[in-house]
Amino acid sequence: MQKLSSPQELEKYRQDILSQKNPHQTIITVCGGTGCHAAGCHAVVDAFKKVLEETVKGNGIGLRVTGCHGFCERGPLVVIHPKEIFYQRVKPEDVPFILSETILKGKVLENLLYEHPTTGERILAEKDVPFYKKQMRIIFGNNGFIDPTKIEDYLAVGGYQALVKALFSMKPEEIIQEVKKANLRGRGGGGFPAGLKWESCRKAHGDIKYVICNADEGDPGAYMDRSLLEGNPHSVLEGMIIGAFAIGAKEGYVYVRHEYPLALTNITIAIEQARELGFLGKNILNSGFNFDVFISRGGGAFVGGESSALVASIAGDVAEPRAKHIHLVESGLWNRPTTLNNVETWANVPVIILKGADWYTQIGTEGSKGTKIFSLVGKVNNTGLVEVPMGITLREIVYEIGGGIPDGKKFKAVQTGGPSGGCIPESLLDLPVDFDRLTEVGSMMGSGGMIVMDESTCMVDVAKYFMNFLKDESCGKCTSCREGTKRMHEILTEITEGRGKLDYLDLLEELGWVTAEASLCQLGGTAPNPVLSTLHYFREEYEEHILNKRCPAKVCRALLTYRILTETCTMCGRCAKVCPANAITGKRKTKKEEGIPFKIDEEKCIKCGMCFENCKFNAIEVQ
Amino acid sequence: MTHSEIDTIIKDHGKKESAILAILQDIQSREKYLSKESLEYVGGKLHIPLTKLYRIATFFRAFSLMPRGRHEVCVCMGTACHVRGAQRVLDQIQLELGIRPGETTKDLNFTLETVNCLGVCAAGPVVAINGQYFGKMSPSKVEGTLKKFSEDKKGDKDAKA
Numbered sequence: 162m163q164k165l166s167s168p169q170e171l172e173k174y175r176q177d178i179l180s181q182k183n184p185h186q187t188i189i190t191v192c193g194g195t196g197c198h199a200a201g202c203h204a205v206v207d208a209f210k211k212v213l214e215e216t217v218k219g220n221g222i223g224l225r226v227t228g229c230h231g232f233c234e235r236g237p238l239v240v241i242h243p244k245e246i247f248y249q250r251v252k253p254e255d256v257p258f259i260l261s262e263t264i265l266k267g268k269v270l271e272n273l274l275y276e277h278p279t280t281g282e283r284i285l286a287e288k289d290v291p292f293y294k295k296q297m298r299i300i301f302g303n304n305g306f307i308d309p310t311k312i313e314d315y316l317a318v319g320g321y322q323a324l325v326k327a328l329f330s331m332k333p334e335e336i337i338q339e340v341k342k343a344n345l346r347g348r349g350g351g352g353f354p355a356g357l358k359w360e361s362c363r364k365a366h367g368d369i370k371y372v373i374c375n376a377d378e379g380d381p382g383a384y385m386d387r388s389l390l391e392g393n394p395h396s397v398l399e400g401m402i403i404g405a406f407a408i409g410a411k412e413g414y415v416y417v418r419h420e421y422p423l424a425l426t427n428i429t430i431a432i433e434q435a436r437e438l439g440f441l442g443k444n445i446l447n448s449g450f451n452f453d454v455f456i457s458r459g460g461g462a463f464v465g466g467e468s469s470a471l472v473a474s475i476a477g478d479v480a481e482p483r484a485k486h487i488h489l490v491e492s493g494l495w496n497r498p499t500t501l502n503n504v505e506t507w508a509n510v511p512v513i514i515l516k517g518a519d520w521y522t523q524i525g526t527e528g529s530k531g532t533k534i535f536s537l538v539g540k541v542n543n544t545g546l547v548e549v550p551m552g553i554t555l556r557e558i559v560y561e562i563g564g565g566i567p568d569g570k571k572f573k574a575v576q577t578g579g580p581s582g583g584c585i586p587e588s589l590l591d592l593p594v595d596f597d598r599l600t601e602v603g604s605m606m607g608s609g610g611m612i613v614m615d616e617s618t619c620m621v622d623v624a625k626y627f628m629n630f631l632k633d634e635s636c637g638k639c640t641s642c643r644e645g646t647k648r649m650h651e652i653l654t655e656i657t658e659g660r661g662k663l664d665y666l667d668l669l670e671e672l673g674w675v676t677a678e679a680s681l682c683q684l685g686g687t688a689p690n691p692v693l694s695t696l697h698y699f700r701e702e703y704e705e706h707i708l709n710k711r712c713p714a715k716v717c718r719a720l721l722t723y724r725i726l727t728e729t730c731t732m733c734g735r736c737a738k739v740c741p742a743n744a745i746t747g748k749r750k751t752k753k754e755e756g757i758p759f760k761i762d763e764e765k766c767i768k769c770g771m772c773f774e775n776c777k778f779n780a781i782e783v784q
Numbered sequence: 785m786t787h788s789e790i791d792t793i794i795k796d797h798g799k800k801e802s803a804i805l806a807i808l809q810d811i812q813s814r815e816k817y818l819s820k821e822s823l824e825y826v827g828g829k830l831h832i833p834l835t836k837l838y839r840i841a842t843f844f845r846a847f848s849l850m851p852r853g854r855h856e857v858c859v860c861m862g863t864a865c866h867v868r869g870a871q872r873v874l875d876q877i878q879l880e881l882g883i884r885p886g887e888t889t890k891d892l893n894f895t896l897e898t899v900n901c902l903g904v905c906a907a908g909p910v911v912a913i914n915g916q917y918f919g920k921m922s923p924s925k926v927e928g929t930l931k932k933f934s935e936d937k938k939g940d941k942d943a944k945a
Contacts, residue, residue: 196906199917234906380901382864383901383903384905419845420901457805460805460846477803538864538905539863545906579863612864614867769872770923771924
């Protein structure tokens, strides 16, 4: 690859790439996102490589491993272009048939198509699947087309055009104005207007400035940043370069989470390729602008995603937040003006620059423009990543895109905003989703985790779960956070183990208030949200635990008892076999011998639920 | 880990204080833990007091001060996995291995860890063993999944023989 030294050379290179691509060529794309990896896509890729090599010797048929397509529930996903045939849950043994039938004979394999859950109709194309229909994939859409390790693929879909526009036909101030006008708000959770941040940073004193991409996606249940960095790293890089030009920064950092090895690999490759082609380095495309990006790896601390903690960590210290009387835009990394934005925010920048703020602001609500990627997970049929316009209702996301709750169970709540967010009940399902509406109901946008909960999720247990998380992740600097989260966790444990008292609920509210008010950073500042929002919307569940010592969702172990229903028990003996505590006695019924009905010794029972899970005859009752 | 190996790592990242996290991460990923000797050597080379190194090594979850087992079992405790029963999967693994999170089995075969979120939420509950993801886990799948890793040790020996 040769370094490109002008916009004309880039355009020529792009045309070369496009001219080599035959629009009628059959290309098999296999989703290589982490969800599909967990479902075994690597074996499917290997199988394709093998059959292509053996039967057609690669004869004009392309194989491409792409980034995440989003529909993780149905992985491994395979899309065959140009007809866009969408196969889901593909197994390695399906591969020879796909080749011999679909690719060589043009016949569609019905059994691999997506089946509409209500009509039973088989759907051919990805875009017609209900999961994708209501989505608006302006940021995430290219993931399914490009191989993230090939910069040529990104250029082929128009990559780095926005950079050329920014460098050669816009002044830095104009770029900032455009981003301000687009009202791009931080996608990492805070929702602070990115344009304002950039403007303050540009105006801040000092020659040396930095831009940082926060890829320390720590919210449990959110993985859109991971998929963007894995699936389309150049879009993030392009956004960073444009931002750096607007602010006047010469150096940038991507702070990647320790738990995301593939994201680290792909962004590393992307940076090397961008350097090679001259999108990074000295005198980018002969514009006179110098900028380079480096990688910093996180160490697996949730608070490391807090901006001031992240900056400390890049500088080689522990990730402890500091008081932000002086903002990062004035004094951040190595005490220089620093602009820090999240992965998804950066990925929005090229789109805004290329299509303009007027186009961008047509999408969304008054206060929140554009789209947002959510990870729709938990107790929902179609789990995966969804990109929707701001202002869509929770009901549309959960029921139309998500396909509702599995096993005919009843919806209970949706948790947004990670440990800083809250649980939103059924009565608010028609709430339009944007930054301000979510905050109004006691939750928050956060980085975009959306965890659906059904009747078998205990809300007290969820609150306890988050407090356990936060007490472990609190860095310990502020007493209110360190002790507050710990004490709240203790109280919730008491309640879930049947030792709760009614006045504990007032105490929780009081503790929550102190923790939020007296903590320096937003980890403590928002820590009580999971408790306060569940207390607000699901108080009766707390009261049931306290007054009747009952867990209605049958989750809190200490309050459960397992019993074998003698009339339903077939005396197969499976429960006794799987019981790790040897708490089940009885005698198996065989053809020759009469059995003795099985029963559980409550003294010995450790309430692990193995018997319940393994009983095929629903003969185990939980109370 | 030999001093020259550590020297190479330091050279890769530059002999500066800000590279300390990256250096420790590389040592951790090769040696699977940070030994006292390694920390002392790095501290001496970079003129960083040992107290600061221990501060970093104990702050971040990525580091371990104890030797690790051959196979790392990492149970995701993210919210999506939690509501789908991750705790019961973890309980079952603890029963099977007889160790708690952060501990290593006596035969040094397994180290058990929990993680706040692996970002494979759609497939939850998820367990990662040596970085390989096992999705849609349940307590009854635990035994079979772990077996794959207690047996491959024998498999290796057979292959060599």
